[in-house]
Amino acid sequence: MSDAALNATRPYEPTFGDYVALLKPRVMSLVVFTALVGLLVAPVSLHPVETFAAILFIALGAGASGALNMWYDADIDAVMKRTAARPVPSGRVEPGEALAIGVGLSGLSVVMLGLATNLAAAALLAFTIFFYAVIYTMWLKRWTPQNIVIGGAAGAFPPMVGWVAATGSVSLEACLMFALIFLWTPPHFWALCLFMKSDYDNAGVPMLTVTHGRKSTRRHILAYTLILAPAPIWLALTSVGGPVTLITAIGLNAWFVKRAVDIWRRDEEQAQHDSYAVEKKFFRFSLYYLFLHFVALIADAVIRGLL
Amino acid sequence: MSELKATHEIHTRRFSRNLGVGLTLLAMVALIFGLTMVKITRGELNERFDHVARPAMELKVEEADQ
Structure with missing residues (x-):
């Protein structure tokens, strides 16, 4: 790397916490909880390490879809009081970085969930990310007042993914x-x-x-x-x-x-x-x-x- | 030509971010290692043909041929 590149400073240097904020940690905590319940009440029990890994990758998948949502919705987030301080609309993180993190973590979480548990759970997690990022964020949210009704499905999938991770079927x-x-x-x-x-x-x-x-x-x-x-x-x-x-x-x-x-x-x-x-x-x-x-x-x- | 510094200003500026990324990667390595150990200990990944005679698996091949 040249010295010129090293010295090129951004108006604000994003911290690790800014990238974590892209993943919507509060939403992730709900996902962790419901997915864990889905996994624990299932009739088949996984090894504790597999359980931990499954929950982590389901949460990571949810976080990735949150980052994709923040990338796409930066324009409307900027005008809403509740969302204006998010990393992308506030300028702390570049939109391209949010997109890269969202796509990268989506792939990682799906592949790792598949390896840790089974392919059905990985496929369902991939569908959940697609549903939230594309069906809800890019399509329904700005088009129909029923956006929250159909989009709510994205938040409803985690316990089902947890269940499928344990049992292999719905x-x-x-x-x-x-x-x-x-x-x-x-x-x-x-x-x-x-x-x-x-x-x-x-x-x-x-x-x-x-x-x-x-x-x-x-x-x-x-x-x-x-x-x-x-x-x-x-x-x-x-x-x-x-x-x-x-x-x-x-x-x-x-x-x-x-x-x-x-x-x-x-x-x-x-x-x-x-x-x-x-x-x-x-x-x-x-x-x-x-x-x-x-x-x-x-x-x-x-x-x-x-x- | 600019002088090469052992610690560039960018290292100080990005220390917390680099530390966070480093610890995350370490945790990831530990998790994948743990997962691998669980799967290998249970024998899931060992069910393949190798150089050792496996009568149980040969039987499965015969059944598949029928």
Whole structure:
């Protein structure tokens, strides 16, 4: 390398942490958790090193799709308050670097998951990355207000990939874990849209709140919450479920439906009056809702192991 | 011709990034080594024809021919 090249300085030298931020660590933590549950509740158990490797490469695949998302969406991320500080729109990382990291880690994670577990899991991970980066990010997100409904599938695949990594095939239990996250995503995200109003309006992303109005979004939240409720109860009645999952599912869904009805009954005037308190509470609760369902699955697996 | 320095300014500037990449690669090597040991210990990768007579595998070939 010449001295000229060595001395060429960028306005900002990206740190290792900036590259890690490209992988959306918070999303990765959810992926790690749900994939781990999918893998642990499966009837076939892997060696601990294989389990660790499988979870790591599933998380890496999710991170890679996050980097591709940041590369493609840098223009709209820059105008949204929530995403403006991300590495690419803030200028800390070059778009080309984000693309290279996304493509490189995608390939690495798929190949390594295939070697660590099986080809079916690797193929499903490759499809998940493709679904999030291409189907959701490049196609649906800017085209249809149903973007989050179909795009939610990308976030729903990790427990299924975990299950397939252990068993080598898809089953009803894996599909129901998928359905739980898939159907949970729209009400969770639309509640966020209700109180993050200006962000999506400014970016011109066709969110339901922008295209169909806020009253319609409230109706959609209730409708999807009602469709969601049977999924975890059905899951509790399968081989991976048990008393803990069943009680948790009934309790959480009764609470979730009640909150969704509250949101549906309110109008904008009431929401603005208390600074969207009910919508914010619903959004926060939705995080616990998903987390506790998967914790319950682990609890039942532990109970089965002790009996 | 510029003088060759043992530690260029760029090394200082990029130390944390290089350290992070180095540790990540080391962790990757350790993981692949661990995975290899698990697979070899279990014998998954040894199921191939070699110079040692393997009656069990020969039987499989005969079955496949039928």
